[in-house]
Amino acid sequence: xxxxxxxxxxxxxxxVLRACLEEPEVTEVVAVGRRTLGKSAPKLREVRxxxx
Numbered sequence: 001x002x003x004x005x006x007x008x009x010x011x012x013x014x015x016v017l018r019a020c021l022e023e024p025e026v027t028e029v030v031a032v033g034r035r036t037l038g039k040s041a042p043k044l045r046e047v048r049x050x051x052x
Contacts, residue, residue: 001026002027002028002030003026003029003030004030005017005029005030005031005032008032008033017029017037017044020043021041021044026043027043028043028045029044030045030046031044031045032047032049033047033048034048034052035048
């Protein structure tokens with residue numbers, strides 16, 4: 001399963017991101033945000049979008 005996550009830098013989003021990265025059924029997490037997360041993981045791909 002692939003997950004697209006908006007708001008991964010927020011309080012709730014960080015928890016969702018952590019859960020997705022730990023879940024074996026999730027193969028890729030695409031985090032879309034205004035800032036980079038400062039995290040790296042094999043399943044994580046970040047898309048920086050400065051102006052929503």
